[in-house]
Amino acid sequence: MNRFDNTSKQDKEGDNDARGNCTKGNKILELDLDYLERGGGGTLTVGGAPSLEPSPDSLDLVKVVLLGAPAVGKTSIIQQFVWSDFSEEYVPTDRKHTFYPSVIINEHLYEVKITDVPVIPYFPINSYYEWAHYRFYGLRSATAYILVFDLSNVETFQYIRTLRDQMVESRDMRNVPVLVVGNKQDLLCSNTPSASSGLQQLAIAESACGDSREKRRNIVNLVRKHWKCGYVECSAKYNWRVIAVFKELMEMIDALEWSGGGRSSEPPPDSSAGGSTQENRCVIA
Template sequence: MAAATSHLTLDSEYQTVRLAVLGAPGVGKSSIVRQFVMQQFPEEYVPTEQRQVFCPAVIINEHLYEVRIIDCPYIPYFPVNSLYEWTDFRGYGLRNATAYVLVYDITSEDSFEYIKSLRLQILESRSRQDVPIFVVGNKHDLAEERGVPRREVANMVKKQWKCGYIECSAKFNWHIMLLFKELMKSIDFIDYGHKPTSMRVQDALRRNRCVIL
């Protein structure tokens, strides 16, 4: 899968990034990924039982990335070392991920408590402290049934955790593209060391000159 453009000047080489999408069962991890990659939303819930990898190409700030999105089944804990990575989560590649997307259901306080614990385990287990972590509150279409106040969560995630935060609706494809744009801007900033701007890419997208698959 690739991204193509005839009007943007791109780097001659692309970089590969690995995004691990994690969360409790039923929060919509797979639906978010499928909306971004294929613009599809499955009406019937099917639990993710094994790792799935999607490989779109993404252009951000005129840099081309091959993105390997790892859609993970529910994991009871984050592997604390390479031994546990191999024996309990064979082939997941969790410890080598470039960034993490932690998804919770805004109607379920338990699903937020799960990613809160998972984030601490990631920080304790990874030597790199600058690894991007994005917290995603899915099912915004059910906002009237919200379990944890948005302001409370947003303040905690942004100010205390220093993580990105966004709410979305996989069902209605709301803020899905924005989520991955913001995440890739963070990765691009780490890679290239400049303040990321996406205006040229956004303009190209509006004119259908750049295709993200």
């Protein structure tokens, strides 16, 4: 049984250990994970707040860093996942922001540290450069990375391609999951003119859409076959497959936990087995 338990916490400025509670009114909001992934509405079930929180010392801390070109929607993806919130106004990220949701997957509890950082011109090649230019970002010590690009502007993929090459050259990426996310799926070919606006304009628009689809196919092929990385397309604006992004990442991390021998008693439960009838759920406290 897979279940996400998002107890949202955001650290205070300076990223010290004092963490402020960013819960939404101390309510439990249960979201049907499968229903959300299909793009359904946000039907919520409200209940009482939990009486006890698990101690952070008893959890496995997973440090996730989101990277990408400017305005690809990194912050929007995080805010949709943690708060189910989206802002139409674009505000460039000018400093580090950290969020602390708790995630349960395959009956194992993780505390996830999601770090949203300003756009970086390069990945630090060693600890000295990280300390000098990206102090406290935690770039080289991340457990996993989410690399985000804009599906409506595939040129933004080149930024994460260069960044990923630098990561491979500068740190040991074995057992470090990398998930590539194509955001803004809602903008794909949305500006195609109608036939009434002119056959020539329509032909140009359809040709542009065809070129875009070909580039996307090449990206998917490169990421999955050559990089051996996960790939998810989503829309932060409409909260479409945002939960699937973090579910995919946590399944990659959890699989590494099992394969690495961190848990030796039993294999991970099979969510497709007939004995389990409870649906996947996301619980935000």
